[in-house]
Each structure stands twice: as C-alpha cells, then as structure tokens.
Amino acid sequence: MEKVINLTSSAVPLPMEDIDTDQIIPARFLKGISKDGFGKNLFRDWRYTKGEEKAKNFVLNNPTYSGQILVAGRNFGCGSSREHAAWALADYGFKVVVSSFFADIFKENALNNGILPITVSHDQLAAIFSQIEKDPHSQFSVDLPNQSFYNDQGLHISFEVDAYKKECLLNGYDDIDYLLNLKEDIIAYEKKQLV
Amino acid sequence: MFKKAQTLFDKIWSSHIVKDIPGGRQVIYIDNHFIHEVTSPQAFAGMKKRGIDVFRKHQTLATADHNVPTKDQHLPIKEALSKKQVDTLVQNCKDFEVELYGLGHQRQGIVHVIGPELGITQPGKTIVCGDSHTSTHGAFGNIAFGIGTSQVEQVLSTQCLILSKPKRMRITVNGQLQKGVTAKDIILYLNAQLTVGGCTGYFVEYAGSAITSLSMEGRMTICNMSIEMGARGGMIAPDEKTIDYLRGKPAVPTGEQFEKLVNHWKKFYTDADAVFDKDVSFNAEDIAPMVTYGTNPGMGMSISDLIPNGESESFAESLKYMDYKSGESLEGKAIQHVFIGSCTNSRIEDLRLVANFVKGKTKSQSVNVLIVPGSKQVEAQAKAEGLDKIFEAAGFELRQPGCSACLGMNEDKVPAGEYCISTSNRNFEGRQGPGARTILASPLMAAAAAIEGKIVDIRKYLN
C-alpha cells in the first residue's frame, strides 16, 4: 500500500447526502477480477448521460474543479460493502474524502486502500463547501501525523483517526502484514476453544 | 463463562478476542467465511502475489450468486466478463481447495440464503462475507457482518480481522402485527423511522414480542436490512424456533452432539440488566404495509400515507429521479415490473406467501413478473409443493437462483424510467439497471401489485 502522509490540493465538491456505493460504482461495472481500471466508471451514471456523453452538470466533468480531495455530503459510502468503490476513487486519483459522516464499511475499505476519510462537523463541512464555491481553486492541506486539515483562509480542523490505522497509513503496511505475525496467537486461540 | 451483565453481542465478541492491540482495536477470530465471485478475485490474487495459502479451508464456503444468469444455468455463461468472473472463482476454489457450491450444484444459491439452509449459520458464532447483507445470519444469534475485499483476504489468510468494537443498540418492537403486515414491513418501517444512517457505528439487537413471534425466515428479513440503517449488523437471540430450524440441517451434528451444541447456544442471550449504548422501542400496532417512494431505503412510508415534504437537495433529486411529488399517494401508481427475490425475501416462506395469494389469479397484462428463488433448495422445494404451477398459471416467471434484479449485474434489469416493485433491499438510483425506478415492499404487496398492474393496499384484498 502507498504511504499517505501529507498533501495539499484543491478539492472537488459533491454536496449530495447519502451517496451510496451503487452511485460511486454501479454493480454492472464490478465484473473485473483485478483492482485496476475502476476509475473510469467512478460515479458512472452521474458522469455520463444515457447516450454515453459526459453529463454537463456533473462536477467531475467541470474543468473548474479538480484535485485529490473529494468533499461530500453526510453519510458518504452507505450501502454495499463493495471495495470497488474505494478502488474507483483511488484509481481516479482521490487520496482524501471529507464528509460529516461516513458509512462504516466504506470507511474501513478506504483506509485499507490508502484513502484517508476525514470526518468534520456539519458546520465545518458547510464552511469548506462555501470556500470552494467562492474560489474553486482554494487549496486545502492534510497533515496526517498531526491529524490536521487546514488552509490559509482560516480553516483549521483537527480530525480523528484510529491510532492503529494511522500507523498503517504512515508506514504503508496493511492488516495482513500485521496478522501474519500473529499466527501463534491465533493458533493458541483455536486450541483454547477446543477444550 | 460470562461475568457481569452482558449483551448478546458482548458475549459473542468477548469470546472471539484473540488479542488486544495498541490503539484500541482487537484481533477477532472469525468462525465462518462465505465468499462469492464478485468480491473474492482480488483477495485470491493478493494471496497468490504474497504466496500465502488459505489458513482454515474448512471454515470457508464459496458460491456463485451475484453475477450469474437466472436462465439456462446449465449452459455456458454468455456474457464474457461474467463468465470470466465465475470461472475465476471456480479456479481459485480449486487452487486453494475451498469448497464451492457453484452453478449447477444442488446447494448453490444466494450466499445469505444457503448459509442458514445448510445449518452453517449458528448461534454464538462470528460470520463474515464480502457482502453487506451478511447481517442476515444474525437472525440466529451470531455476530455476522459484511466486509470489504481486503478483509476477505485477511480472513482467508489468517481467519482473523482487526476491528474496533462497535457500540450496542437495541431495537424493541412489541405488540401484534396487523393483518397484511409482514417482517418486511417491520424493517421498512424501522428504516423509515431511524433513517439510512441512523444506526451507523452500532451493532443492533432486535427484541420484543413482534420480533420473537416471527419465523426464522421473517427474522432473517429483519436482520438483512439492518445495514440499510447503517448498522454494522443485526442480531436476534436464539430460542426454541432457532433450535428447531437448525435441527437436522446438513452442517448440524445429531444426537448427543446436537444436545451439547444446544446447551452452548443457550448461553447466548442478553442479560436482564445489561445496558445498551442506545435503546429504542416501537409498537407493532403502528406498522402498516410499507412502500418506499425515494431512492434510499429510509425513504419509506405506510401505503396509506402521502409522500412527505423534504428540504434537502438530495430529497428533491430523489423525487425527481422517481418522478413522484410530495403530497402524492403511491396507491394506484402504475408499475411495469415486479421482482420477487433477493436475500431479503426469496426463501420458501416468501414463495409460499406469494403463491397462496396469487392462486387462481392472473397477473396484469402490463407487468412482467420475475420470481427468483434464493437457492437451488428453495427452487426444488417450491417445485415439490407445486408452487411453480401456481406461478405459471398466474403468468409469473420462476427463474433459477441468484441475486438477479436485486443489483442488476446480470441481464435481469429494469429498463430506464420504468417502475419495479421489488422485494429486495435497495432502491438506490440505478440499482436495478441504469435509470430504473424501484419501490421496495413486502412479497405480499409485490404480489398484489402484479395482479393489479399498480400499487395497491394489500389490506383491501384480505378478508
């Protein structure tokens, strides 16, 4: 896994609430057997019209907005457990998703793929949206070691991140690396269940 | 075994802790793992790359369900990508020696239907699958939840996950259900009351007389849609019904060993003075047959209600997508498709309920009706009971098992702009096909709509 530490970028706003994983990547694009290539179908049915033309009003088709940070309305990633949603976001180039609320499985999937989900308050989210609205090129910075999301327009948010997952992101290792080292404990647990 | 007052969840969780790790997470042992073709290929690929084998082969079971045709399952899959995905599962199961109930196998079916049916799903266990509706298994009093593909790989490699303990919530529903109101209506009602993110961060236990009076099938329908409120999972304490259901199932031992197991199961209940982080209750009498009007399962209402007003942009977008307006009733609205299936409502009891209602009736000319059984066993049982004949006479098409139009990965899709009343669990935009409009309801409500060609109040058809 790629390490995630610090980044500064402009942000893409998607203020809709309850964006489910079927919107992030519709089921008909889940037929792949590798993790690559899902980015081209990210938000597929919002991005393209029926005629497969780019939908004019959708933010990913608007050249004014770009960047590695996606800012979304509350309850982002609800619905299916498909990790393809995280792969699609990562493949498209997003490294950070900011929302006031994340669905549980999505959050875990994101962290397992080097995407940092940052939970902010409702008011903070509104402030971020309004900064982007005022200036689509507004820059935002993420400092994972210090758990801080900020910019030079007065934004300063300290965010929570699970201590163990933070270590994983900072060092680029994953749960399997960790678990494989615990084989003896796991076997001991199994033995204990037998008695 | 257990000390101070504990919830059912706490008892199972604490007996599965392998290790506490710095930062507050815990390594949790997983008893059973179900896999399917869509969320497993990348996990196996990862293991091949790392050169690791499946750690406990007998604790994993595979089936093909999400991306399989529901017609002519004996023929090679036509669509190339789908064929490749199903073939990859077959190959991976062969390479890693994992048992597979693939296409054509008499035990094949939707993963959450076959687990209970085989008796693998048992009280007190931890069960995972790369699918959010794994919560279904919780109806038997276990901790069952959906995981992502990275976690599938972790479980395959080590039989463990590194988790933070969710908060505990109890939802109590007491009282007697009205005529025409089913388990599906209870859960759609709870979805509407608690909203789509209302239980995020919690693991839910369902309790109360309206819950315990349900059959195991009904309980599975309830637990199934826990995830629709954002819950990590749902569970119901085991009782005599649970034991009766499991007795004699293929994976359940018999004789003295069974009695021993039952004694073990009986330890799993919430102590009278155990405390939940959140405790809510509802009255069964308040629940009517439900329908959804929007594009998430929390946007549901009683069939006699009118579509409410909503302020957010998302709410407006949702009604626009459905082409419905605030203040409208859904009663009398035309539908073109009826889908009876999915891990929410495709068990034999659902099919019996539908058959019982449609016997002697025929479907409206203007609708297509698809019935997709949850498993080969359900299919065989339906045929043995002659339900297939009833469906045929009514003009309902009985297909072969799979997820089908629940997620529209195969060719069973609803065309853009058309309406489908569906017994599945998600009415998200495009869920049943690009542009498809889904109304979630119970099998009874779906059957009545099939006959009338429009949404009706089932209560008016029952005497």
Ligand code: SF4
């Ligand atoms: S039937 Fe639908 S919800 Fe159930 S496992 Fe299949 S796709 Fe998922």
